Amino acid sequence: LLRHSNVRVTYLAAATTTGTLNSIHPEFLDQTKLSCEKFKIQKAQKICDALFVAVPHTQAMNIVPELIKADKRVIDLSADYRFPKASEYKKYYGHEHTDKANLSKAVYGLPEIYREEIKHAQLIANPGCYPTSAILGLLPLTSTFSENIQQIIIDAKSGVTGAGKKLTNHLMFSEVNENLKAYKVLSHQHKPEIENQINKMAGHMIPLAFVPHLVPMNQGILSTMYLFVKKPLSLAHIHKIYKNFYKTEPSVRILPLGQQPETKNVFETHYCDIGLAIKDHLIVVTSAIDNLMKGAASQAVQNMNIMYGFQENLGID
Numbered sequence: 001l002l003r004h005s006n007v008r009v010t011y012l013a014a015a016t017t018t019g020t021l022n023s024i025h026p027e028f029l030d031q032t033k034l035s036c037e038k039f040k041i042q043k044a045q046k047i048c049d050a051l052f053v054a055v056p057h058t059q060a061m062n063i064v065p066e067l068i069k070a071d072k073r074v075i076d077l078s079a080d081y082r083f084p085k086a087s088e089y090k091k092y093y094g095h096e097h098t099d100k101a102n103l104s105k106a107v108y109g110l111p112e113i114y115r116e117e118i119k120h121a122q123l124i125a126n127p128g129c130y131p132t133s134a135i136l137g138l139l140p141l142t143s144t145f146s147e148n149i150q151q152i153i154i155d156a157k158s159g160v161t162g163a164g165k166k167l168t169n170h171l172m173f174s175e176v177n178e179n180l181k182a183y184k185v186l187s188h189q190h191k192p193e194i195e196n197q198i199n200k201m202a203g204h205m206i207p208l209a210f211v212p213h214l215v216p217m218n219q220g221i222l223s224t225m226y227l228f229v230k231k232p233l234s235l236a237h238i239h240k241i242y243k244n245f246y247k248t249e250p251s252v253r254i255l256p257l258g259q260q261p262e263t264k265n266v267f268e269t270h271y272c273d274i275g276l277a278i279k280d281h282l283i284v285v286t287s288a289i290d291n292l293m294k295g296a297a298s299q300a301v302q303n304m305n306i307m308y309g310f311q312e313n314l315g316i317d
């Protein structure tokens, strides 16, 4: 945002972290005089037009209603507004939703599906990181050839920043380094978020399994998606479908045939890279994003750009 020509950052806040931005994140040395303060809703209401709420789920729904009431535009990065129904939130996140009134206002902030709705939205539910990589990888086939798809298996791998900065034993260096493991197998809370969008675009339910893994790197998600189809298609045909589907998208790159995405090629960028392979009744789609960028921050800025009619990749390219 500091590099964004149409944005002035007026307020930075957290729960307990305070001080100059340089002292918290020394990489910002000499780039800004901004300081981080203890969050005060009245101040946010007074000095901001738009707000990025990047706090843990259950915290966002305490903050967002007051901002909406004050006519602010809000991009929420948590899961609090990603499900249209409070009952789904309760089921998958285990908490009662305390801001049901604003659930229907929230637009799911995946520009590749909801660009028109995002333009006029007051509240954006920025998608989860795994869902962004999975949905973008699946969308061209599930929204045009859904009847042909029998089953989808998503095998996804994420770097450790996906879990945020909280200190927990299983995220310590010695636990994560030189290690690779699956977690929340078939029960991760991002699965219903992926399903909601895929099934909505397909118009019916497609059986889907999701297994996330934690890998010893800081940033990046690689999702390998196995689609079992009734009728085989040629690789050239599928490649053409993907190229056409995303031909005007600034953040999605369909790789040339024979090339596969790598997390290092999207590191610190707003891109989602997608690769394709096929053998008989099996299509394999791989997608790579940076979980902190297209999986969170750059997607949030992309949404803001769309909301305000700015060039979509301003500040993130």
Ligand SMILES: NC(=O)c1ccc[n+]([C@@H]2O[C@H](COP(=O)([O-])OP(=O)(O)OC[C@H]3O[C@@H](n4cnc5c(N)ncnc54)[C@H](OP(=O)(O)O)[C@@H]3O)[C@@H](O)[C@H]2O)c1
Binding pocket: 013, 014, 015, 016, 017, 039, 054, 055, 056, 057, 059, 077, 078, 079, 127, 128, 129, 161, 162, 163, 164, 165, 166, 291, 292, 295, 296
């Ligand atoms: N990390 C990812 O890859 C990723 C991707 C997509 C979406 N998300 C979502 O985005 C949100 C932020 O993620 P993160 O990884 O940045 O989390 P994080 O590292 O845990 O940071 C959360 C921040 O929120 C602040 N905070 C907590 N409660 C607050 C409150 N009541 N008022 C004001 N500030 C408060 C914390 O302040 P202190 O510094 O004082 O503790 C901290 O700075 C989460 O909902 C997460 O699920 C994360």
